[in-house]
Amino acid sequence: MRLTEAVACGTPGWRARPVRAPWEQRIVQLEEALTLDPTAPGADTMAGCDNVPRPPVSRRRVLQTAAAIGVTAVVGPLAERFVQLADAAEPHPVADMSAAPAGPTRRWAMVIDLRRCDGCGQCTDACQANHYLRPEQTWLKVYELTDASGNTYFMPRPCMQCENPPCVRVCPVGASFQTDEGVVLVDQTKCIGCRMCMAACPYEARYFNWADPQPVPRLPTAPSPEFPAPQQKGTVGKCIFCVHQTRYGKLPFCVEGCPMGAIYIGDLNEDVAANGVGESVRLSTFLKDNDAIRFKEELGTRPRVYYIAGHGQDLGY
Amino acid sequence: MDTPTGSAEARARAIRSAAVRPILAPGRFYWPAVLGLGALVLLAVAAYGYQVVSGLWVAGYSDRAFWGVYEADLVAFIGVSYGGALVSAILRVTNARWRAPLTRIAETTALVSLLVGASFAIVHVGRPERLWEIVAFGNLSSPIVWDFYAVLTYLVATVIFLYLPLIADAAILRTEPGPTSSGLRRHLYRLLALGWTGSTAQRRRLESAIGLIAILIIPLAISVHSVLSYAFSMTTRAGWHSTIFGPYFVVGAIYSGVALVIVVVAALRRAYRLELFITPRHLVLLGRLMVALALGYLYFTFSETLTGAYSGTTEDLSIVTTLLAGPYAPLFWLFVVAGVIVPIALVAVPGRRALERVVAAAVLAVVGMWLKRLLIVLPSATSPLVGQDWGSFQFTWVPIVITLGATAAIPLGLLVLFRFIPILAIDEMEHLMGSEAPAAETPKKEAEAWLAEPG
Numbered sequence: 001m002r003l004t005e006a007v008a009c010g011t012p013g014w015r016a017r018p019v020r021a022p023w024e025q026r027i028v029q030l031e032e033a034l035t036l037d038p039t040a041p042g043a044d045t046m047a048g049c050d051n052v053p054r055p056p057v058s059r060r061r062v063l064q065t066a067a068a069i070g071v072t073a074v075v076g077p078l079a080e081r082f083v084q085l086a087d088a089a090e091p092h093p094v095a096d097m098s099a100a101p102a103g104p105t106r107r108w109a110m111v112i113d114l115r116r117c118d119g120c121g122q123c124t125d126a127c128q129a130n131h132y133l134r135p136e137q138t139w140l141k142v143y144e145l146t147d148a149s150g151n152t153y154f155m156p157r158p159c160m161q162c163e164n165p166p167c168v169r170v171c172p173v174g175a176s177f178q179t180d181e182g183v184v185l186v187d188q189t190k191c192i193g194c195r196m197c198m199a200a201c202p203y204e205a206r207y208f209n210w211a212d213p214q215p216v217p218r219l220p221t222a223p224s225p226e227f228p229a230p231q232q233k234g235t236v237g238k239c240i241f242c243v244h245q246t247r248y249g250k251l252p253f254c255v256e257g258c259p260m261g262a263i264y265i266g267d268l269n270e271d272v273a274a275n276g277v278g279e280s281v282r283l284s285t286f287l288k289d290n291d292a293i294r295f296k297e298e299l300g301t302r303p304r305v306y307y308i309a310g311h312g313q314d315l316g317y
Numbered sequence: 318m319d320t321p322t323g324s325a326e327a328r329a330r331a332i333r334s335a336a337v338r339p340i341l342a343p344g345r346f347y348w349p350a351v352l353g354l355g356a357l358v359l360l361a362v363a364a365y366g367y368q369v370v371s372g373l374w375v376a377g378y379s380d381r382a383f384w385g386v387y388e389a390d391l392v393a394f395i396g397v398s399y400g401g402a403l404v405s406a407i408l409r410v411t412n413a414r415w416r417a418p419l420t421r422i423a424e425t426t427a428l429v430s431l432l433v434g435a436s437f438a439i440v441h442v443g444r445p446e447r448l449w450e451i452v453a454f455g456n457l458s459s460p461i462v463w464d465f466y467a468v469l470t471y472l473v474a475t476v477i478f479l480y481l482p483l484i485a486d487a488a489i490l491r492t493e494p495g496p497t498s499s500g501l502r503r504h505l506y507r508l509l510a511l512g513w514t515g516s517t518a519q520r521r522r523l524e525s526a527i528g529l530i531a532i533l534i535i536p537l538a539i540s541v542h543s544v545l546s547y548a549f550s551m552t553t554r555a556g557w558h559s560t561i562f563g564p565y566f567v568v569g570a571i572y573s574g575v576a577l578v579i580v581v582v583a584a585l586r587r588a589y590r591l592e593l594f595i596t597p598r599h600l601v602l603l604g605r606l607m608v609a610l611a612l613g614y615l616y617f618t619f620s621e622t623l624t625g626a627y628s629g630t631t632e633d634l635s636i637v638t639t640l641l642a643g644p645y646a647p648l649f650w651l652f653v654v655a656g657v658i659v660p661i662a663l664v665a666v667p668g669r670r671a672l673e674r675v676v677a678a679a680v681l682a683v684v685g686m687w688l689k690r691l692l693i694v695l696p697s698a699t700s701p702l703v704g705q706d707w708g709s710f711q712f713t714w715v716p717i718v719i720t721l722g723a724t725a726a727i728p729l730g731l732l733v734l735f736r737f738i739p740i741l742a743i744d745e746m747e748h749l750m751g752s753e754a755p756a757a758e759t760p761k762k763e764a765e766a767w768l769a770e771p772g
Contacts, residue, residue, distance in 0.1 A: 136380065143704045157703055170551065172461035173450040192450060193373075193443020196461050198383040199552045204702050208383060208443065210374035233372050234443025299553055 106181045107268035108241050108304060109283065110255075111292060112156055115310040116262035119144060119154030126257025127239070132216040132229045137207040139239040140254045153310060156263065158254065159184060159205040159239035160295060160303035167197035167206065176236075177225075182304055183241045185225040191235035198236065202299050206238045241265070251276060268304075331593065332746050336739035337490065339589050340502075343736065346588070354729035361722020364715050365440060373443055376715045381708020384698040386716035387441035389690040392545055392566070393573065394434030394723060395468065396690070397683065399538045400574015401427030402475060404603065406538075409531040415602070417749040418594040419582060421742045422731075424479040426581045427574075429730035431475055433723050435468050440719060460548040467537075467544040474534050480509070481527045485520075485744035488513035505737065542570040549693070555632035556625070556697035565617045569686060572610035576660075576682035579603050581731065583676045589740060597672040604664040604675035607682060611661050618653070618689075632700070639696050639707075649692055656685015 119142055127133070127140045140158045147153055165184050168176045175190035176197055198206045213231035221227055227244040231237050242252030246265065250256075255263045256276045266273025266283045274280040286292075292306040368375050378385060401423040408416035439445045455462045487509035490502075513519060546566035549557040559565075579600055586595045622641070625633040640649045660678035668674075699708035 145704055155703075166553065170459050170461070172456055172459040172465070173447070173454045174456045190447070190450060190454070191444065192447045194441070194461055195383045195443075196459065196548065198380070199549070199554065199557075199698070202553050202702055204381070207380050208378070209372070210378055210380075211372040 105269070106246070108161065108181050108183055108243075108246060109266050109268050109273070110158060110161075110241070110305045111264040111266065111273055111283070111286065111308065112158075112305065113262045113264070113290075113308045114153060114155060115308060116260040117142070117154045117156060118260060120259065122257045122259060123156055123254035123263060126253040130253040132214045133207075133231065133237070134211075134214045137209075137214075137231075137237065139205075139207060139237070141204075155307070156254070157203060157205065157295075158305060159241070160203050160301065160305045161239075161241055163302035163304065164300060166200040166202065166299075166301060170196045170200040172196065179243070181243070183243050184238070185240055185243070186228065186236055186238060187225045188223065188228050188232040188235040188237065191232075193234040193236065195236065202296055202301065206236050208236050209233045329747050332741060332743055333489070333493070335589070335591055335594060336486075336741035336743045336746075337493075339732075339735040339740050340737065343732070344588065347732065351729065351732055354725040354732070357725035358722045358729060361719045361725075364718040364722070368440075368715055368719075369445070375713060376719075377711035377713045379708060379711070381701075381706075382695070382699045382710040384441075384694050385710040386691065386712075386720060387437050388698075389687065389694045390716075390720055390723060391434060391437035391441060392693075393687045393690045394430055394437060395545060396434070396542065396566070396570035396686070397574045397577040398427045398429075398431035398434060398475070399542060399567075399570040400576065400578045401425070401430070402478065402534050402538050402574075403571055404575060404578050404606075405478070406531040406534050409527065410535070414749045415599065417746045418591065418741055419578075419599060419603075420482065420745065421479075421738070421740060422582050422585055423578050424475070424482075425731060425734055425738070426578060426727070428472075428475045428479050429734065430577065430727050431468075431472055432730070433726045435472065437723070438465075438468075460544065460551050463544045464548055467541045471534075471537050471541045474530060474537050478530050478534055481523065481530060482742050482745055483509060483738055484511055484513050484523060485515065486739050486742060488515065489743055490739065502737065538570075539567050542567045549697070554697045554702070555630075555700065556636035556693075559621060559624075561617060561621060565614075565621065568610060568613045568617060569689065572607065572614045573683055573686035575603060575607045575610060576679040576686070577727075579607065579675060579679035580683060581728075583672075583679075584728070585731070585735075585740065589735075591741070594741060594746070600675050601664075601671050604671075604678060607675075607679065608661050608664045611657050611682065615653075615657050615661075618657075636696050636700060639700070640692065645692055645696055648688060652685050652688045652692060655681055656688060657682075660685070 121142050124138055124140050124142055128135070128137065131139065133139065140156055143155045143157060144152055145155055161183055163182060165176075165178060168178055168184060171177075171191075172194060173190055173192055175187045175192070176184060177187065178184050193208070195208060198208065209231045212233050216230040219229060221229075223229055223232070226240065226247075228237055228240070242250075242254075242265075245252055251274070252263075252265050255265045255274075258276045261275040261277035261279055264273040264275045264281065264286075266281075268283065271283045272280060273283045273286065287306055290308040292308050294303045294306055296303075376385070376387065405416065405420045405423040405427070408420070439448065442448065451462060451465050455465070487506040491506040491510050543563035543566065546562035550559055550562035552558060582595060582603070583600055586592060622637055625637040626641075628634075639645050660682045663674040663678035663681075695710055699710060701707055
């Protein structure tokens with residue numbers, strides 16, 4: 001059973017504990033509180049998981065209803081956030097992914113158009129604010145680099161979500177793992193803090209919790225690999241491609257936070273990608289037409305992050 | 318003092334009384350030394366407690382300096398343990414008879430320094446309480462898991478290697494009248510002796526077992542230090558990703574290890590008045606072995622540096638430049654001169670006061686090799702993989718106190734252990750030296766024969 005299905009079914013997934021995150025449980029409770037009968041006629045079931053019927057009402061509508069009747073106060077700020085995002089995400093093609101059947105999984109990919117990046121750093125800010133990271137924990141870091149002709153340019157670096165991830169290979173306890181959607185996550189309840197993954201990562205994309213994590217306001221969820229907030233002292237954290245967002249058809253915080261529309265999130269299966277300013281592209285064509293490259297291709301890590309170079313940049317292709 | 322040049326009986330008496338002196342009457346400096354070293358160890362434990370509560374940042378780490386002093390300590394302390402095992406194993410395998418007064422000290426040093434070194438695995442991780450997961454969820458493709466099993470196997474072998482020759486000694490102490498065979502110790506020796514009677518059949522079995530473990534511990538030790546290097550060389554970082562890292566670490570471990578054996582043997586020889594059995598000649602011969610290894614290590618260092626510099630790829634060159642002419646240059650050249658060249662010169666140049674020069678060379682080698690491990694860890698752990706900015710490891714008092722405490726733990730462990738086990742391998746010495754020339758001259762002849770026909 002795939003991870004996403006396992007999550008949807010509430011059955012044990014990558015660990016011997018129910019993987020249905022508490023925030024999802026809240027949603028289910030909410031659905032129940034709104035007396036949506038899951039066994040009512042018309043309730044569809046998901047492939048490979050018939051023990052938990054799906055309510056015939058979309059989550060977005062549930063949440064909007066919840067907000068409308070003031071349950072928000074009970075569910076906490078995250079639900080509020082869902083409502084906002086649900087509205088904000090309305091015009092985006094990716095938003096409709098939530099309605100897509102759960103059959104073949106996503107293969108998440110990111111495209112970063114360096115021609116558009118002006119180094120404002122709002123992507124980093126959005127990421128840090130929403131994941132409650134310390135200022136030095138730049139899961140998405142914008143480097144200021146110099147090209148061959150001496151001009152500076154900016155290069156945002158998230159986790160490359162390598163298809164052949166060196167960090168996962170060297171983790172002694174399997175705390176770093178790769179989902180079948182191609183996202184590398186860290187189970188911070190398992191990580192022993194040896195930093196072997198930091199040594200193995202060729203992109204400096206992993207960040208350790210050297211001290212107590214950033215304080216986190218009351219969240220409706222316990223930390224999980226898919227939403228590791230608050231971070232755990234003595235363990236490693238990293239960019240998670242906002243799987244807690246993309247699962248529900250929401251944009252990752254950095255994509256949403258980029259005012260230039262330089263960062264696209266997409267799905268190689270659906271062959272579509274979208275940025276935070278409402279543009280969507282056919283992924284394969286977009287990559288091909290713009291001579292997209294991957295960072296340090298020669299290392300054989302097969303990143304899922306593509307760069308579109310501007311002028312004179314050496315990204316090692 | 319008895320002289321070992323008399324009858325075989327008198328020699329046996331002299332050996333026994335010297336071997337049990339640390340057990341019976343460790344001297345008036347014993348308790349001050351134990352308390353002083355113990356205080357240093359306790360300080361280190363307190364510093365570690367502070368680190369656990371505050372987080373690893375107090376030890377100077379950051380995301381751009383994710384490994385540092387503790388990783389160098391881990392390699393250095395496990396490295397020095399190889400010296401004890403190797404000195405004893407090689408001398409046993411080659412049947413060098415002058416080894417007899419050295420083996421017990423060497424094997425005990427190997428065990429104590431290995432325990433200290435392995436404990437840095439606990440100090441270095443962010444979540445020490447989860448280390449059991451390496452056994453429960455071990456990912457066999459991880460070099461850390463290889464490290465764990467290699468060190469564990471080596472630890473078991475080191476314990477066996479120390480224990481087997483101890484069986485006959487425990488039997489001797491079990492029957493010896495006097496305070497060594499009273500109370501707790503009597504029980505201990507009876508347990509350790511395993512019903513040893515000294516019969517020919519028992520002796521044959523014990524000797525073949527010792528022979529086997531002496532042979533086995535050599536590849537085991539090689540595997541431990543190779544695998545320790547793999548934690549670095551399996552990454553793609555310049556300066557670490559190198560095919561010579563396995564043998565490089567092995568030779569470095571033996572070099573520093575033989576040096577530590579020299580320091581420990583010289584100190585205990587003085588402290589427990591073993592001059593009759595351990596002669597300057599013993600130390601000079603160990604010094605020559607150390608010089609051979611120093612030359613080997615110098616060769617590896619040269620080879621690595623030239624390869625990194627010559628091809629001139631940006632990342633390799635930046636590591637080499639940092640070491641040879643950059644921020645790490647003073648430490649690097651300090652290592653080359655004081656950690657390798659001066660020790661070689663001190664031992665190799667003939668002249669007076671050979672003993673003092675060998676010991677000075679060994680002290681320099683031990684400290685120099687610790688420094689070298691730091692120089693292996695830091696540049697590659699702080700070098701930029703994206704952009705140009707180097708990270709920097711901030712030296713704080715925490716790792717310094719912990720490293721000093723770990724250093725103090727080795728003599729402390731030896732002092733405590735030699736209250737229970739004889740400092741000389743009594744049985745072995747009686748058999749190897751009992752009916753032959755006086756002990757003080759045996760080593761020279763034997764050793765020269767051994768050096769003339771190695772293997």
